[in-house]
Amino acid sequence: MEKIAIVTGASKGIGREIAKNLARQNIKVIANYNKSEEKAIKLKEELEKEGIEIDIIKADVSKRQDVKKMITYTINKYKKVDILINNAGISEYKLFTEETDEDWNRLINNNLYSAFITSQEVIPNMIENKNGCIINISSIWGMIGASMEVLYSISKAGMDGLTKSLAKELGPSNIRVNSIAPGIINTDMCKDFSEQELKDITEEIPLQKIGEPSDISKCVNWLINEKYTTGQIISINGGWSIT
Ligand code: NAP
Secondary structure, eight states: OOOEEEESSOSSHHHHHHHHHHHTTTOEEEEEESSOHHHHHHHHHHHHTTTOOOEEEEOOTTSHHHHHHHHHHHHHHHSOOOEEEEOOOOOOOOOGGGOOHHHHHHHHIIIIIHHHHHHHHHHHHHHHHTOEEEEEEOOHHHHHOOTTOHHHHHHHHHHHHHHHHHHHHHGGGTEEEEEEEESOBSSGGGTTSOHHHHHHHHHHSTTOSOBOHHHHHHHHHHHHHOSSOOSOEEEESTTSSOO
């Protein structure tokens, strides 16, 4: 029976590339989106031209009810979830002293609470099947911290904490949980950087280039096929941070 994968935030950027890549490997993809409906429809149509069928599902993954609906739809239709990619996320730049409670709630709910609820909703099915692979897309900043992105860094560090502890709790059920922590990747999330800022960043990176979404999807491929890795935070950052 084919594998079933849910990819959150698959309308754009890294999530879109992961969804395409999985679908092209004969994995049934449930591609989640929230605001970018047109882009999600385009993704579906693009794959249809290659003879590949995916499901696209609108759900705000910061809301329990939306997540419940998405997972229930998937399990009713396909009976199982083999792979969960917690990719949806937002970023914001602000001085810490200017952050508000609303900012805290927005960042933590979109980036961390979302991974908490998607995982909670799929894990019972994975435990029943004694099989599962959860990949959290965190960030270099969760590991080393970022000025002007304190809340974002907290949310991603929290995600890595979720990865490590869930890996221990779920290992005996044959469920692997890992994080991929990207450095800077060429997506809309970086569109606010000026050309000069991007040039300066590139110079700081030992491999002298910004990453592409495909650099992340290749690591996803490896993690879904490799069966003895769990609880790890895998850095894909061109050597920008070497710890
Ligand atoms: P992006 O191009 O801005 O895409 C973000 C995706 O997340 C979109 O598909 C968006 O969907 C989705 N999303 C956001 N909030 C959502 C919600 N509440 N419910 C459902 N979907 C939601 O950004 P990206 O660069 O691909 O980022 C993907 C992940 O990689 C994020 O978690 C980000 O933090 C992480 N990351 C990115 C970089 C980088 O340099 N790009 C570096 C480190 C980590 P809609 O547009 O449909 O709402």
